[in-house]
Amino acid sequence: MRAAVRQGLGFPYECNVGSCGNCKFELLEGEIEHLRKDPPGWSERDLQRKRYLGCQAKPLTDCKIKLNLRDHYKSHFAPAKTVGTLTAIEDITHDIREFRFRLAAPKPFLPGQYGLIAAAGVEGARAYSMCNVTTSGEEWHFQIRRVPNGACTGALFDNLKTGETVGLDGPYGMAYLREDAPRDIVLLGGGSGLSPMVSLARAATASPKLAGQQIHFFYGGRTSRDLFNETLLSTLPGYGARLHYHPAISMPEADPSWTGKVGFVHDYAKELLGEKLRDCEIYFAGPPMMAQAITKMIVEYKTPPAQVHFDQFF
Numbered sequence: 083m084r085a086a087v088r089q090g091l092g093f094p095y096e097c098n099v100g101s102c103g104n105c106k107f108e109l110l111e112g113e114i115e116h117l118r119k120d121p122p123g124w125s126e127r128d129l130q131r132k133r134y135l136g137c138q139a140k141p142l143t144d145c146k147i148k149l150n151l152r153d154h155y156k157s158h159f160a161p162a163k164t165v166g167t168l169t170a171i172e173d174i175t176h177d178i179r180e181f182r183f184r185l186a187a188p189k190p191f192l193p194g195q196y197g198l199i200a201a202a203g204v205e206g207a208r209a210y211s212m213c214n215v216t217t218s219g220e221e222w223h224f225q226i227r228r229v230p231n232g233a234c235t236g237a238l239f240d241n242l243k244t245g246e247t248v249g250l251d252g253p254y255g256m257a258y259l260r261e262d263a264p265r266d267i268v269l270l271g272g273g274s275g276l277s278p279m280v281s282l283a284r285a286a287t288a289s290p291k292l293a294g295q296q297i298h299f300f301y302g303g304r305t306s307r308d309l310f311n312e313t314l315l316s317t318l319p320g321y322g323a324r325l326h327y328h329p330a331i332s333m334p335e336a337d338p339s340w341t342g343k344v345g346f347v348h349d350y351a352k353e354l355l356g357e358k359l360r361d362c363e364i365y366f367a368g369p370p371m372m373a374q375a376i377t378k379m380i381v382e383y384k385t386p387p388a389q390v391h392f393d394q395f396f
Contacts, residue, residue: 083136084161084251092155096394098137098198098209098254100124104394105136112145118206159190159219159253166199166222166250168242174314176307177228178276180213181238182221185250190219193259193285194278194365196393197222197252201237207251208234211278211367211393215285222250225277257365257391259285265363265389266296268355270347270376272303275367276310278393282365287318287325298355298362300328302347302372305337328354348375352383359383365391 083105086093095105100121109132116124116138124135136149166183173179191197193215198207214223229235242248259282267286271279283299286292297320303309309329318325330343330350343350347368351359360383366376373392380390 083139086136087155087157087254088160088162090156090160092151092153093136093149094152094155095137095254096256097123098196099206100135100138102394103135106133107136107139107147107149108133110146110148113142114139114145115142116140154256157253158192158258161252161254162187162189163249163251164189165247167247168244169221170244174225174276174310175303178225178274178310179228179239180223180225181242182214182223183248183250184221185219188219189222189253190217191222191253192255193281194257194391195253195255196278197224197250197254199224199234199238200249200251201234201242202246202248203241204234204237207249209254211255211281212253213277213280213284215281215288222252225280227274227276229274255393257367257393259289259365260363260391261289261291263363263389264295265361266358267292267298268351268359268362268364269297269299270351270364270366270368270372271299271301272347272368272372273308274369275372276301278367279365280314283315283325284318287320295324297325298328298351299326300330300347300351302330302332302350302368304333305331306340306342307337346375347372348379352379357383360385363389363391367392 083093083095096102100118101123103123118138164185164187169184170182196209196211200207210224212222213225228239269279286297315327334344
């Protein structure tokens, strides 16, 4: 799949790590092996039908495959492998840190896209969204949430030091900013979904094409310690006038000092925007339960699918 995308082909994909199953193809001739031996997005039934995951398939011989290519998946910037040197680390919340890398071979990306990080001692690369905005592509910044017992986040948080390097591959992803969309913007994030929403907010507030659009940034956590400092957004142009931050927590019993909104981000969006959600450009990222709830909300308000953008790589 990645080889195809590098060559400008519209090979369908989303997660890039074997979880979603959207990159399945049928093997007609040849032999392949999976990089992940038991990926979540693949089953014994797929094997019986000679269906494999494009993001995990390593050809062992010349192969002939069958799938439907789609222009939607053609990359604006062809992905490439390079090396990133860690230049800085910053704590964003108690379990989210921003890792900033300078690339050996600069590669631009669209706001909201993601890259693959290959850390030393960790088998396989992991997908993380960039949080910065760049035209040169000299630096990629990632706001990454530490996953309990996570091999890659453990390596990044515990072992990686300034000046050391990781492998980078990208950019990937379809949930990038649509600057030509003439609608107000709704950003919905939670947990590990912070990074792409920050990139989108930074780009949208700086875009002359979107100068007339309102931007609503909803972000949720269990308690207030899961929320980021408002200064992450308050320094952006138009904050409070056209960029609005709506934080919420879902476990007020564990945070009695919290005086803000209580509930889930999708319910907060429904309460604040209601029927207007049908006419908005919606971007979201976060844990699976949150993504499922937002998907139901979108169906409830009949928001056209073309106005909804997310990458399923949780």
